[in-house]
């Protein structure tokens with residue numbers, strides 16, 4: 001029997017992208033009332049273009065220096081146990097992003113099971129699970145027939161915690177549809 005395909009997002013799920021952003025801009029620039037939004041440039045009152053121009057200037061180190069979360073290794077290990085697991089991450093158009101992400105993944109998780117894909121939904125297929133903190137990514141995945149678990153963060157509406165996801169991966173066939181219906 002083929003093992004279930006599992007795709008795990010990087011930023012916001014395994015790598016602390018927001019922590020990295022908070023290290024770049026002074027605290028007074030952050031509008032904490034806006035941190036329920038997924039688009040981090042809105043937290044800073046910036047345009048998307050201006051935000052990425054600042055990040056791009058930092059080169060690969062911005063991405064390779066991101067911290068792992070306390071749950072990162074346990075979640076990745078659980079995903080590998082549960083099926084045929086890959087990290088699926090969307091690089092920005094600037095080449096330094098892809099370079100830094102590759103460095104991060106190989107250093108922190110010692111794996112080459114990753115896909116850098118501007119169009120994540122191209123990997124979706126019936127039965128394939130996506131674990132991602134972006135509602136739009138989850139929705140696009142579902143529209144292509146896949147199953148998506150929206151990873152709960154302050155910037156989305158999901159109640160799925162890291163523990164829920166790790167436990168769910170441990171009994172994946174019982175949780176696959178139940179978890180998918182928990183999130184919007």
Ligand SMILES: [Mg+2]
Nearest residue numbers: 009011012133
């Ligand atoms: Mg993400």
